Amino acid sequence: MQPLYTVTQIRQIETESARRxxxxxxxxRAGQASANAALDLLPFATSRASVLVLAGPGNNGGDALxxxxxxxxxxxxxxxxxxxxxxxxxxxxxxxxAHASPARFVAEDAIAGVEWHLVIDGLFGIGLTRPITGPxxxxxxxxxxxxxxxxxxxxxxxxDADTGCIVGPAGCxxxxxxxxxxxxxxPGLHTCxxxxxxxTVNVAHLDIDAAHYPAATIHLNxxxxxxxxxxxxxxxxxxxxxxxxxxxxxxxxxxxxxxxAGRAALHAGAGRVFLCFAGPALQCDPGQPELMCRAAHGxxxxxGVTVAGPGLGGSDEAAHLLEQAIASPQxxxxxxxxxxxxxxxxxxxxxxxxRKAATxxxxxxxxxxxxxxxxxxxxxxDRLDSARRLAAALHAIVVLKGTGxxxxxxxxxxxxxxxxxxxxxxxxxxxVLAGLCGALLAQxxxxxxxxxxxxxxxxxxxxxxxxxGIGPVGLTAGExxxxxxxALNRLVARHGRRA
Ligand SMILES: NC(=O)C1=CN([C@@H]2O[C@H](COP(=O)(O)OP(=O)(O)OC[C@H]3O[C@@H](n4cnc5c(N)ncnc54)[C@H](OP(=O)(O)O)[C@@H]3O)[C@@H](O)[C@H]2O)[C@@H](O)CC1
Ligand SMILES: [K+]
Numbered sequence: 001m002q003p004l005y006t007v008t009q010i011r012q013i014e015t016e017s018a019r020r021x022x023x024x025x026x027x028x029r030a031g032q033a034s035a036n037a038a039l040d041l042l043p044f045a046t047s048r049a050s051v052l053v054l055a056g057p058g059n060n061g062g063d064a065l066x067x068x069x070x071x072x073x074x075x076x077x078x079x080x081x082x083x084x085x086x087x088x089x090x091x092x093x094x095x096x097x098a099h100a101s102p103a104r105f106v107a108e109d110a111i112a113g114v115e116w117h118l119v120i121d122g123l124f125g126i127g128l129t130r131p132i133t134g135p136x137x138x139x140x141x142x143x144x145x146x147x148x149x150x151x152x153x154x155x156x157x158x159x160d161a162d163t164g165c166i167v168g169p170a171g172c173x174x175x176x177x178x179x180x181x182x183x184x185x186x187p188g189l190h191t192c193x194x195x196x197x198x199x200t201v202n203v204a205h206l207d208i209d210a211a212h213y214p215a216a217t218i219h220l221n222x223x224x225x226x227x228x229x230x231x232x233x234x235x236x237x238x239x240x241x242x243x244x245x246x247x248x249x250x251x252x253x254x255x256x257x258x259x260x261a262g263r264a265a266l267h268a269g270a271g272r273v274f275l276c277f278a279g280p281a282l283q284c285d286p287g288q289p290e291l292m293c294r295a296a297h298g299x300x301x302x303x304g305v306t307v308a309g310p311g312l313g314g315s316d317e318a319a320h321l322l323e324q325a326i327a328s329p330q331x332x333x334x335x336x337x338x339x340x341x342x343x344x345x346x347x348x349x350x351x352x353x354x355r356k357a358a359t360x361x362x363x364x365x366x367x368x369x370x371x372x373x374x375x376x377x378x379x380x381x382d383r384l385d386s387a388r389r390l391a392a393a394l395h396a397i398v399v400l401k402g403t404g405x406x407x408x409x410x411x412x413x414x415x416x417x418x419x420x421x422x423x424x425x426x427x428x429x430x431x432v433l434a435g436l437c438g439a440l441l442a443q444x445x446x447x448x449x450x451x452x453x454x455x456x457x458x459x460x461x462x463x464x465x466x467x468x469g470i471g472p473v474g475l476t477a478g479e480x481x482x483x484x485x486x487a488l489n490r491l492v493a494r495h496g497r498r499a
Contacts (some may be wrong), residue, residue, distance in 0.1 A: 001225040003216030005184040006162050007126045013183055016212040024090030026206050027059060030182050031066020033204035034153050037180045038071055041118050041149050047075040049117045056123035057085020063153050064122020065094035072103035079106045111142055119143055119150045121174045123157035131171030132158045140172045152176035156197040161186040163382045164194030164404060173197050180204055187218050190416045191383050191404025221417040221456050229449035232496035242271030243442025244304025248296055248325050251318060252279035254311030257431045260477055261310045262291045264435030267485040270442045278318050296321045301328040307438040309338025310431045319345055326351045331358040331441040335434035339363050343370035352394050358447025359396040360437050364430065368400055384414050397451045401430065407451050415452055419459025423466050428477025433458045436484055457487045
């Protein structure tokens with residue numbers, strides 16, 4: 001999985017490596033890499049391309065000036081909007097090089113009325129300390145109104161590279177189509193507002209020796225993070241080989257949620273799936289008669305994996321049933337109303353903490369806010385830290401949903417998921433994810449791999465459907481289910497080890 005580094009770590013890597021390099025070497029390499037990335041984005045011959053370069057007051061601006069000089073020497077029509085600022089010697093040399101090149105230095109008002117083919121955003125990088133306001137904000141608004149590609153250097157100006165939030169209050173950020181980020185990839189490019197502002201992210205390592213990189217605790221989710229848990233099915237197997245998933249939910253009037261979770265579990269390969277209704281039990285699911293419908297009262301949750309919470313409600317009876325599911329020695333997924341019950345009843349939280357088998361919690365930001373007794377805003381201001389705190393507090397693997405879903409382990413490891421899209425912003429997709437988690441656990445996947453795999457497959461299924469025109473508008477949660485089955489079968493066919 002691709003490592004992600006915090007700003008503090010990037011600064012440390014920079015300091016370590018710069019000691020062994022000539023002054024300004026990193027800025028020159030960043031500028032060259034930026035120019036190369038820009039050339040790749042030009043729609044036609046370099047000499048016919050009009051490139052607007054914004055060079056801010058810090059070293060991000062220095063990178064942009066280096067890139068401007070390279071592009072101008074390569075023959076592009078380069079206009080630079082330049083801001084006076086920092087006195088770093090390498091930046092001063094970048095200013096000189098840009099002035100000595102054919103690039104033109106222009107005023108901000110020269111941006112309007114030109115058909116730009118590419119914009120390079122070198123206004124601010126990881127040194128942004130406060131919200132972008134005033135004339136810089138007007139500039140950002142002007143850039144965001146353009147229709148050409150925008151290449152952000154290091155990070156889109158205005159975005160917090162650690163959290164993916166727009167630096168605020170009342171700040172703004174460049175909406176880039178591409179980001180070339182330096183030294184290492186950064187978490188903020190992949191979660192919260194990051195994905196909308198960074199576009200396609202590429203990394204320029206600037207030839208820094210691997211020895212200068214610390215062990216990463218944050219990664220971008222990828223198949224190599226969980227594929228080792230996939231097992232090819234042996235011929236000599238039967239439904240008992242693939243586990244049991246019991247979905248605990250379905251309070252009166254809320255039968256849809258457990259049905260979706262159960263259908264997802266079935267299509268993701270669980271050998272047998274029970275729907276355990278807290279309210280009056282359905283006789284069967286006529287659309288999916290393979291699901292076995294039961295009353296939750298008296299059900300033995302210790303027979304397999306439980307997915308607790310879809311449509312469970314908040315009654316005392318629901319809490320009692322959840323307590324029984326938590327007491328099971330088998331893996332457990334807690335979602336939706338299950339999480340709300342844990343938030344509301346400290347006894348359940350204490351029992352959850354005491355579990356020995358894998359426990360996965362799948363909150364959306366509001367459920368996470370309830371669990372941490374805070375607001376959605378506080379959760380979203382630092383999604384990584386919120387997930388990490390929740391995992392530590394409840395001693396569980398936490399899947400904090402939302403764009404760039406954050407998966408956190410109690411030991412502090414964090415993974416951000418890059419698959420998925422706004423098609424998932426519709427009712428029932430969370431139930432499907434919970435059922436998928438349950439199915440992977442039932443087939444013997446360890447908790448961490450099950451969480452990573454489920455989130456990745458769920459997002460990939462949505463990506464494939466959207467590529468086929470089934471979404472992002474109007475995708476339904478039920479449509480995800482067969483697409484997840486296809487994605488999982490492809491994964492197993494390609495990576496599944498022999499049992
Ligand atoms: N790390 C590395 O190894 C390498 C880093 N490199 C590059 O350097 C970048 C980091 O450079 P950086 O530290 O100079 O910060 P940067 O983002 O350019 O901005 C700082 C300037 O902006 C100003 N300022 C801040 N907020 C503001 C606001 N809201 N509104 C207005 N002004 C504001 C701030 O002023 P001050 O706060 O000091 O008053 C200061 O003048 C990094 O992202 C990468 O691109 C590469 O060369 C390769 C090696
Ligand atoms: K930038």
